Amino acid sequence: MVKLSVLDLAPIPQGSNAGEALRSAADLAATAERLGFTRYWMAEHHSMPGIASAATAVALAYVGSRTATIRIGSGGVMLPNHAPLVIAEQFGTLESLFPGRIDLGLGRAPGTDQAAAYAMRRSMTTDENQFPNDVVELMRYFTGENGRVRAIPGEGLDIPIYILGSSLFGAQLAAALGLPYAFASHFAPQMMMQAIDVYRQRFQPSKQLAEPYVMLGFNAFVADSAEEAELLSTSIQQAFVALRTGQPVQLPPPQAGFADGLPMQARAILDSVLSCSAIGTPEMARDAVDAFVQRTGADELIVTSQIFDPAKRLRSYELLAGAVLGRAD
Structure with missing residues (x-):
């Protein structure tokens, strides 16, 4: 039986507001927990009037306080928007609060338009191909291998990392690092089968994962x-x-x-x-x-229902x- 999980953008319906949307998100996570869904993830988006999950780690802390057993995490954090150290600390804090329940899904898209991306980054000169190096740097904060700079909380914690994508780039990176791969087929399905094939063919086992693991977005x-x-x-x-x-x-x-x-x-x-x-x-x-x-x-479907x-x-x-x-x- 395929695993089912939840992908939530904390949608803000017309006539509602972000507070109501986040409370509804927590209700959904609690319901998913009772129904046997494997995990509940929130997605980072910015400058979107209909999405309340911009401050993803903060929202997940609230969701964690309203649930007890379901895994919770990001689907995903858009890593180019952040310093890897900050994300290591944020998710290390979540794992410290909710031990054994935190996932960290990482994407390289901005999760917004160019104007909002510039407002976050203050520069658009960063090479997006820096993403693999940022992922490795982030992983090393959890293992304590980044020298004098340490992520506290974060260091020494077992936080599974997933690579998200809608193209072959993410598939290749997830395969090279031996990480689970989540494809955004719920909104960009065009390259899904090709990306799955590339990921499975090139997968290299790692400490986190011995065999390929494919998660697919599904409406x-x-x-x-x-x-x-x-x-x-x-x-x-x-x-x-x-x-x-x-x-x-x-x-x-x-x-x-x-x-x-x-x-x-x-x-x-x-x-x-x-x-x-x-x-x-x-x-x-x-x-x-x-x-x-x-x-x-697919090993797992992560289901979104924008209702x-x-x-x-x-x-x-x-x-x-x-x-x-x-x-x-």
């Missing part, structure tokens, strides 16, 4: 009827179109037939973005998951867990 909109599930999925459709046109918004309420009024090119983009998805009843979701796992050989109504979002995860894991709240 799920599950409801008691296929019609309701389709309607729930229109919120993320609207949000994605707004983002692609440079006008990010808070998560809109569902809009029946939204895609029908779009130009053909926009509909094709949405079809591609949602190609790694389960949209429908629990039975339809189970069939979609089974087919996706059979096609990819406007927090209660219906919880219900979607409950129905998915019942269908795939045989668990119900």
Whole structure:
């Protein structure tokens, strides 16, 4: 049976605010814990009016205080935005507070536009190919191998590191370092199969991992009827179109037939973005998951459900867990 986990951006629905979104995120993590999901991750994004997880480590501390056993972590921290030492200290602090429960997923994208990236970094001259060196530096803070500079908390702690990506770059790096690889197929599926093949073919065993481990992003909109599930999925459709046109918004309420009024090119983009998805009843979701796992050989699916109504979002995860894991709240 494939493992299921949760990827959460702490979406801010229209008419709501960041505080309510973060409380809803903690409710989701607690529900995922009861339902048998393996882990709960939050993603770092900036300057996005519909996403409340910008201060990822801070948000995870709150989630950790509301849960007891589920693994929690980043999916991911965008490492070029930060000094590796700072991330080592932040996640070392989380691991010290919630021992044996912290994951650290790392990506190299800014998680925002160029203006916000500049506001964080104060310079855009940094070579993005520095990312592998930053990952290694970060890992050495946990092992205490960076000389006089020490991460306290952090040093000596066992914090699993995952490499995130949507291209071959991350696949190659994860393989070279012998780390688990998480591919962003929930929004950028175009290179998924090629990246998986590169990762598995080039994987080198490490102290953390003996064999390749593939985690794939997956959208799920599950409801008691296929019609309701389709309607729930229109919120993320609207949000994605707004983002692609440079006008990010808070998560809109569902809009029946939204895609029908779009130009053909926009509909094709949405079809591609949602190609790694389960949209429908629990039975339809189970069939979609089974087919996706059979096609990819994924070890784990990390599921995102950008649903406007927090209660219906919880219900979607409950129905998915019942269908795939045989668990119900």
